[in-house]
Amino acid sequence: MTINDLLQYVQDAYAALTGLSMIIVDYDGNPVTKVSNMTELAELVLFVEKKGVASFFCPRELAIDGRQRTTVVPAGHFGLKSIIAPVLVDGRAEYWVWAGVFVEEETKELIGDNAQKWTAAIKQADALPVGAVEAKLNEIEKMAAICGELIGSERRKQKYHEYGQLLKTAVTDHSAVNRMDKLLHELRKMDECLDMALYIEKRQQGWVVAATNGEKAGRLYGKMVDELFPPLSFPEMPLCPSYFQNVALDPRFSFFVRHGIRPKAMIIYPAIYGQKAEGWVIVGSETASSLPAAMKPLGAALVQYEHLLVKCAAADMKMNRHFMRLTMLMEIGRAMHVVQNDEEIVRMMTQFALELAYGDFVCTILYVNGKAVTVHEGAISAEMASCYQEDVLRHYGRSIKQVAKSQVPSLRQVGDKTVMEVPFFVRDGYYGVLAVHLKETDEAKEAEVYMTALVAVGVMMMNSAVQDGSGQTVNVQMLSEQLTSREMDVLELLVQGCSNREISERLFISVHTVKNHITNIFQKIGVNDRSQLIALVYQLSHRRHEGSIIGR
Numbered sequence: 001m002t003i004n005d006l007l008q009y010v011q012d013a014y015a016a017l018t019g020l021s022m023i024i025v026d027y028d029g030n031p032v033t034k035v036s037n038m039t040e041l042a043e044l045v046l047f048v049e050k051k052g053v054a055s056f057f058c059p060r061e062l063a064i065d066g067r068q069r070t071t072v073v074p075a076g077h078f079g080l081k082s083i084i085a086p087v088l089v090d091g092r093a094e095y096w097v098w099a100g101v102f103v104e105e106e107t108k109e110l111i112g113d114n115a116q117k118w119t120a121a122i123k124q125a126d127a128l129p130v131g132a133v134e135a136k137l138n139e140i141e142k143m144a145a146i147c148g149e150l151i152g153s154e155r156r157k158q159k160y161h162e163y164g165q166l167l168k169t170a171v172t173d174h175s176a177v178n179r180m181d182k183l184l185h186e187l188r189k190m191d192e193c194l195d196m197a198l199y200i201e202k203r204q205q206g207w208v209v210a211a212t213n214g215e216k217a218g219r220l221y222g223k224m225v226d227e228l229f230p231p232l233s234f235p236e237m238p239l240c241p242s243y244f245q246n247v248a249l250d251p252r253f254s255f256f257v258r259h260g261i262r263p264k265a266m267i268i269y270p271a272i273y274g275q276k277a278e279g280w281v282i283v284g285s286e287t288a289s290s291l292p293a294a295m296k297p298l299g300a301a302l303v304q305y306e307h308l309l310v311k312c313a314a315a316d317m318k319m320n321r322h323f324m325r326l327t328m329l330m331e332i333g334r335a336m337h338v339v340q341n342d343e344e345i346v347r348m349m350t351q352f353a354l355e356l357a358y359g360d361f362v363c364t365i366l367y368v369n370g371k372a373v374t375v376h377e378g379a380i381s382a383e384m385a386s387c388y389q390e391d392v393l394r395h396y397g398r399s400i401k402q403v404a405k406s407q408v409p410s411l412r413q414v415g416d417k418t419v420m421e422v423p424f425f426v427r428d429g430y431y432g433v434l435a436v437h438l439k440e441t442d443e444a445k446e447a448e449v450y451m452t453a454l455v456a457v458g459v460m461m462m463n464s465a466v467q468d469g470s471g472q473t474v475n476v477q478m479l480s481e482q483l484t485s486r487e488m489d490v491l492e493l494l495v496q497g498c499s500n501r502e503i504s505e506r507l508f509i510s511v512h513t514v515k516n517h518i519t520n521i522f523q524k525i526g527v528n529d530r531s532q533l534i535a536l537v538y539q540l541s542h543r544r545h546e547g548s549i550i551g552r
Helices: 003-018 040-048 116-124 130-172 180-186 251-258 295-339 342-355 382-406 443-469 476-482 486-494 500-507 511-525 530-544
Strands: 019-027 073-076 079-090 091-102 196-203 206-213 242-245 265-272 275-286 359-368 372-378 410-414 417-427 430-437 549-551
Touching: 003 019, 003 091, 003 130, 003 417, 019 040, 040 079, 040 091, 040 116, 079 130, 079 372, 116 130, 116 206, 130 295, 180 196, 180 206, 180 275, 180 430, 265 295, 275 295, 295 342, 295 443, 295 530, 342 359, 342 430, 359 382, 359 443, 372 382, 382 410, 382 417, 410 549, 417 549, 486 500, 486 511, 486 530, 500 511, 511 530
Parallel strands: none
Antiparallel strands: 019 091, 073 079, 079 091, 196 206, 196 275, 242 265, 265 275, 359 372, 359 430, 372 549, 410 417, 417 430
């Protein structure tokens, strides 16, 4: 049953109870229901004389939109009365019940015979005493209250259905679009009056607007949020949604006013992880002075769900990155075993450290019987590498051998750069330092794990090379002369640690074709596995960049 059917059912019941004709209209006088209990007098008033309900009873034209009480009013002819009752929906008059027509007992004898049709209809109408009119007034008022509750309930039901759809969309839609932009878009669907949504997050320089939705909100993108803003000015602010009204008049929200935005109402949601707010999502309206109460829990659920998804995605990416790096580390170890040459192993350590992308450059210094050999990769010139070599000697002095034996990583400022230094000891007369530039000091712990492992593998392989002098050589010249362009593409991805399926997806070829290319590469170059391939590539890289080794 629709809401209009329900209203009609209630209206029919009260029309029978009161003996009055009834109809419900909207603000423009348009009928919401059909007339119940139509009498001759009501038909004259509503349709014959005025030619329609709207022409006789239009709340807009009669300026009764502010009327909040049930009232007796004139009904189109002297002495005739009707009752008007506002239907309040969430405290606001949106519809009106018209009930009539009746004659008050005290005035029936005073009604003139202006027209025969009126006279006949009026004579048939009952004359109601004051007490009866009051009783009918109370009944119509009850009816209007019931209708208001029905309409409000139906609207809330529809709104909750929309909220449910929002939650369902959030749970089921895992598209690759920017999740925060998607979240802000979905939050604005909670209510049509919302005209802005934004997300602020903590960065090195402070709290910054990192995402926006809404025409005016776009002005705030990338702006620093001042310390007056409530979540920032009150660190003890509870980690739950906070509702604010009269926002534009609150000095704590001057950040918005300064950029031409004057919100009236606003809700701030914390994005929580580990009992700590990692960001704040804000929705607001410049037109509505208040927002629905249901928006607080619904928005909080959406924000928290999306934030956890982001954290899970970041954790997955981190795990995948660790897996890839560990795989590469194992491949590098096998390649080092094939090379069995100290300088080549040092170069492979340096290149792999740079590929981990902790910073702009890597510099490794190997001391061989008092002579320093420096290998560097990335955004560091030979001159800078030489200066760093001298800086290391000055910093560690004669104790460098003892420091190398400890193999304890440390952070050090070299000019304006933060560098992680990992000392290593191979054997008597062979020791050194692997230095990795760190862009973000937050990554120091992770970098320490990988750099220490890399150095340990390199040291183990250099010691192994001394014990087993039989190295394997490969025909380097064949690499550039005998491989096809497609085989070179496959080789490049192999060295990056890609699986056969990943290679097939990147090159848009079948896995079977990838296997054929790999078999051809092995045969043409004269290697047996991927480890030898990686070793070969590092040998080639060494020959192309011989100028980056500084001997002293």
